[in-house]
Amino acid sequence: MNINILVVEDDTRIQDMVCKFLRKEGWIVDACANGDDALSLFYDKTYQLIILDIMLPGTNGQELLKELRKIRDTPVLMMTALSDDDNQLRAFNNLADDYVMKPFSMQILVKRAEALLRRSGALKKEIQAGKLVLFPETYGAQYEGKKIILTPKEFEILELFVRNAGKVINHETLLTRIWGYDFEGNEGIIHASMKKLRDKLPCGVIRTIKGVGYCLEVESDD
Amino acid sequence: MNINILVVEDDTRIQDMVCKFLRKEGWIVDACANGDDALSLFYDKTYQLIILDIMLPGTNGQELLKELRKIRDTPVLMMTALSDDDNQLRAFNNLADDYVMKPFSMQILVKRAEALLRRSGALKKEIQAGKLVLFPETYGAQYEGKKIILTPKEFEILELFVRNAGKVINHETLLTRIWGYDFEGNEGIIHASMKKLRDKLPCGVIRTIKGVGYCLEVESDD
DNA sequence: CTAACTTTTTAAGCATTCTTTAAGTCAGCT
DNA sequence: AGCTGACTTAAAGAATGCTTAAAAAGTTAG
Numbered sequence: 098m099n100i101n102i103l104v105v106e107d108d109t110r111i112q113d114m115v116c117k118f119l120r121k122e123g124w125i126v127d128a129c130a131n132g133d134d135a136l137s138l139f140y141d142k143t144y145q146l147i148i149l150d151i152m153l154p155g156t157n158g159q160e161l162l163k164e165l166r167k168i169r170d171t172p173v174l175m176m177t178a179l180s181d182d183d184n185q186l187r188a189f190n191n192l193a194d195d196y197v198m199k200p201f202s203m204q205i206l207v208k209r210a211e212a213l214l215r216r217s218g219a220l221k222k223e224i225q226a227g228k229l230v231l232f233p234e235t236y237g238a239q240y241e242g243k244k245i246i247l248t249p250k251e252f253e254i255l256e257l258f259v260r261n262a263g264k265v266i267n268h269e270t271l272l273t274r275i276w277g278y279d280f281e282g283n284e285g286i287i288h289a290s291m292k293k294l295r296d297k298l299p300c301g302v303i304r305t306i307k308g309v310g311y312c313l314e315v316e317s318d319d
Numbered sequence: 320m321n322i323n324i325l326v327v328e329d330d331t332r333i334q335d336m337v338c339k340f341l342r343k344e345g346w347i348v349d350a351c352a353n354g355d356d357a358l359s360l361f362y363d364k365t366y367q368l369i370i371l372d373i374m375l376p377g378t379n380g381q382e383l384l385k386e387l388r389k390i391r392d393t394p395v396l397m398m399t400a401l402s403d404d405d406n407q408l409r410a411f412n413n414l415a416d417d418y419v420m421k422p423f424s425m426q427i428l429v430k431r432a433e434a435l436l437r438r439s440g441a442l443k444k445e446i447q448a449g450k451l452v453l454f455p456e457t458y459g460a461q462y463e464g465k466k467i468i469l470t471p472k473e474f475e476i477l478e479l480f481v482r483n484a485g486k487v488i489n490h491e492t493l494l495t496r497i498w499g500y501d502f503e504g505n506e507g508i509i510h511a512s513m514k515k516l517r518d519k520l521p522c523g524v525i526r527t528i529k530g531v532g533y534c535l536e537v538e539s540d541d
Numbered sequence: 542c543t544a545a546c547t548t549t550t551t552a553a554g555c556a557t558t559c560t561t562t563a564a565g566t567c568a569g570c571t
Numbered sequence: 572a573g574c575t576g577a578c579t580t581a582a583a584g585a586a587t588g589c590t591t592a593a594a595a596a597g598t599t600a601g
Contacts, residue, residue: 172438182424189430194438195417202404208411216394216416216438248576263443264456286578288560293576295561306458307559307586308471470587508589510549515588517550529548529597 100124100219101142102210105135105161106150106176111199115148115176118203119210132156139165140278145219146210149193151177151184159184162191168273172213176206218260226262227316229302231255240299250275251294258303258313267310322346322441323364324432327357327383328372328398333421337370337398340425341432354378361387367441368432371415373399373406381406384413394435398428448484449537451524453477462521472497473516480525480535489532 102119106112107130116126127142129135132155139147147165151158162173175188175196185196195209214220224231230239236252238245247255254275258266271287272280291311295303304312324341328334329352338348349364351357354377361369369387373380384395397410397418410418416435419428436442446453452461458474460467469477476497480488493509494502513533517525526534 182427185427186430189427189434192434192437194434205404205407205411208408212411212414212416213438215414216435250577265458282578283580285580288562289578289580292561292563305560305586306471309458312457472588504589505591507591510551511589511591513549514551527549 100146100214101144102126102146102148103135103138103142103144104128104148105130105132105153105158106148107131107153108150111150114203115206118207122207122211130154132158132161135161136164139169143169143274144171145217146172146174146214148174148176148206148210151175151179151188159187159191162188162193166192172217172219174206174210174213176201224256224259226259226313227302229255229259229298229313231259240302245297247294247297250290251297254290254294258311262313263315265306265310265312271310320441320443320445322368322436323366324348325357325360325364325366325369326350327352327354327370327375327380329353329375330372333372336425337428340429344429344433352376354380354383357383358386361391365391366393367439368394368396368436370396370398370428370432373397373401373410381409381413384410384415388414394439396428396432396435398423446478446481448481448535451477451481451520451535453481462524467519469516469519472512473519476512476516480533484535485537487528487532487534493532 100123102124104112104115104119104126106115106128109130112128112130116128119126127138127144129138130153132153135149135153136156138144149158149161153161156164158175158177162175165171165173172194173192175185175193176199177184177196178199180198188196194213197206197209211220218224222232222234224233228241231252232238233256236247236249238247238252238255254271257271257274266274268284268287272284276282276286291303302314304314306312322345324346326334326337326341326348328337328350331352334350334352338350341348349360349366351360352375354375357371357375358378360366371380371383375383378386380397380399384397387393387395394416395414397407397415398421399406399418400421402420407418417431419431433442444455446455450463453474454460455478458469458471460469460474460477476493479493479496488496490506490509494506497512498504498508513525524536526536528534
């Protein structure tokens with residue numbers, strides 16, 4: 098699977114350098130230099146990692162992080178020249194995942210990025226929730242070792258559920274994450290898609306929370 | 320669920336300090352001062368986070384981490400006085416998750432620990448009152464580990480009681496908190512809902528205070 | 542101690558809302 | 572053209588939330 102990373106940094110020298118080193122790892126890197134561009138990228142695209150400078154023209158990194166966290170749980174690495182503890186604490190309070198201070202070695206940045214990717218499961222070739230295993234590279238799926246054929250859209254939905262196993266995904270989230278913010282259609286598509294998906298899975302795997310959303314059941318050991 | 324953390328640090332002053340601050344978060348902390356003790360703890364017990372000093376008598380932190388990774392994927396935060404990049408890189412190559420250099424503020428250590436716990440899914444949000452556990456993320460509930468299926472409205476009510484365990488919630492409060500100030504219906508709904516809820520819980524969990532309201536029993540009195 | 546009264550419990554049933562299901566349209570691809 | 576997958580629509584079905592009212596339990600006063 099491809100790893101997509103977003104770098105938000107206004108200093109073009111640093112931006113170039115960071116992008117270069119990340120790309121050397123085989124990762125796909127987008128970059129932007131201000132808060133507004135970053136914000137619209139947050140909405141449009143899903144990244145496996147976001148690297149955020151704090152000092153930015155317009156919306157600063159901390160505010161950006163807060164906005165991001167309203168819609169995504171993407172791992173975030175904060176990158177800054179500010180070496181005071183206050184800023185670092187604020188970043189973690191805003192649910193950052195890591196915080197590095199300039200000047201830093203590029204190797205270390207890359208290693209820290211890799212650690213975040215590894216821990217968030219982005220580097221895994223397969224993702225699992227209970228008896229369900231997904232192979233994002235091939236759009237393949239298995240339940241108890243038995244192959245399940247899914248269409249791309251079905252896979253996308255199921256992947257969202259597996260990556261959030263045990264959490265309710267409400268209708269709105271489902272709609273925006275799968276069909277995007279600008280989707281013009283109606284909610285019927287959710288129900289139609291969920292039926293198709295359920296038809297291919299053993300019953301009980303996806304639970305309905307009426308009036309709220311759906312939830313992938315993970316086995317609890319009792 | 321309880322969070323278990325292991326701190327491996329030979330300097331007792333630092334060890335005490337770290338443990339103290341982690342415990343303040345409500346986490347359960349084990350500590351040891353050398354590599355051999357650490358290693359046997361790795362095997363015996365599962366931790367949600369391990370904090371490892373690098374300079375240790377006997378097996379050092381890097382070797383310890385390598386050994387750990389053969390059997391466990393526990394998040395690891397390395398903690399060290401060594402400020403050279405080589406050691407940091409080696410730590411990440413050994414699959415550490417974070418690396419902080421002494422001297423560091425305790426607050427930041429705690430925040431970084433929290434970030435790792437959050438990302439690894441150990442900080443699953445749940446609220447508890449006695450034997451009753453609620454999972455707001457899934458609208459799920461357990462009593463003595465046994466699953467209880469609740470409707471969203473029932474969950475909402477029970478959540479209010481759990482968050483105010485042991486306190487009486489009077490009818491008016493219940494009505495306004497759950498159904499809102501502008502609710503047009505009559506008080507019958509309270510009683511109907513409470514019955515539904517009680518039917519799903521062991522008897523005695525919700526006590527009636529006649530003429531006043533209801534109260535979640537937090538202590539079993541026999 | 543009992544009768545009258547108040548409050549809660551319980552049960553039945555209805556209405557609404559949300560979900561499921563199925564059939565059908567449309568667009569892109571082979 | 573025929574197939575497949577994505578989406579729309581609408582009817583059928585089910586769960587939930589709510590109302591109502593009678594039965595039960597508890598309280599108070601004579």
